[in-house]
């Protein structure tokens with residue numbers, strides 16, 4: 001019912017009974033408990049023209065909070081979300097170049113403390129902390145296994161380290177799945193959602209929502225699209241194939257090719273994601289300024305992404321593709337201009353239904369927001385173990 005109240009922006013008890021199928025008395029009892037707990041408040045009255053005016057309900061955003069942390073190989077983001085989904089505090093920084101994971105974990109803990117202190121939120125109102133991390137992960141043990149783009153990370157028990165430092169309940173989720181969760185949260189459309197979230201960061205991956213459910217797969221590691229072949233004559237990949245998307249248009253191979261062709265100067269000291277990200281900014285700026293070499297590389301990249309998205313669309317028959325992640329602010333315009341038409345040429349179901357392609361409205365915070373939404377989801381949905389609602 002909390003989820004209904006959040007999504008509806010102003011349902012009354014009568015409408016809640018209609019949408020949940022619960023009896024008027026049950027709805028009334030639950031609403032009273034939520035009012036008593038300060039999680040919900042009466043927002044006003046509406047008149048529908050028949051019967052007496054109804055009192056609408058809304059979530060009290062400041063009643064409960066969740067923290068979301070996103071560990072991207074290039075960017076660490078921490079957000080605090082109110083129960084209504086609004087970001088009340090945030091901080092982002094480049095991921096340290098440290099090879100020792102414990103140094104990076106210390107930075108995460110510092111950032112969490114700093115954001116909490118700056119927000120001025122009473123800690124007793126924080127229900128938990130979600131972490132979005134690059135896969136593969138061991139969801140059950142809360143371990144980050146061997147992410148290809150996080151140097152030195154091997155079986156790091158990240159969940160328990162953060163839980164011990166903060167004293168909060170902590171969940172660990174794959175970054176792309178967290179991003180899909182964030183998108184699902186913000187969408188207020190009625191009806192089941194079927195979409196793929198293309199995450200563009202140091203690597204590329206997809207988060208999936210099918211039939212309104214987040215798809216995690218057997219181990220929480222669904223969405224690995226890195227070895228979809230998009231260029232059969234392309235570079236060899238460590239997996240044994242050629243022209244996988246991971247070696248065709250992830251930022252590092254793209255930048256390496258731009259340097260080989262002399263499109264941008266080869267002056268990076270190493271392959272750290274921060275330097276690669278800066279080089280991507282340069283490449284996009286060159287393309288925008290009319291540089292043919294930069295434009296060609298980025299157009300080829302968007303063609304490859306369209307091919308990979310066609311495979312995903314054909315396999316899962318999604319209604320929409322949402323794109324986002326740290327790279328989106330740079331490549332978004334090019335991708336939005338070119339991918340929809342190309343995807344439609346490649347899709348098997350193009351005559352049956354359209355697939356909309358759009359960028360996330362959540363910007364580069366999408367992973368961190370999604371991680372916090374995981375906690376709020378636990379608290380708001382019927383699957384909850386009564387994290388929030390006081391027992392009767």
Ligand SMILES: [Zn+2]
Nearest residue numbers: 227237239244
């Ligand atoms: Zn491969």
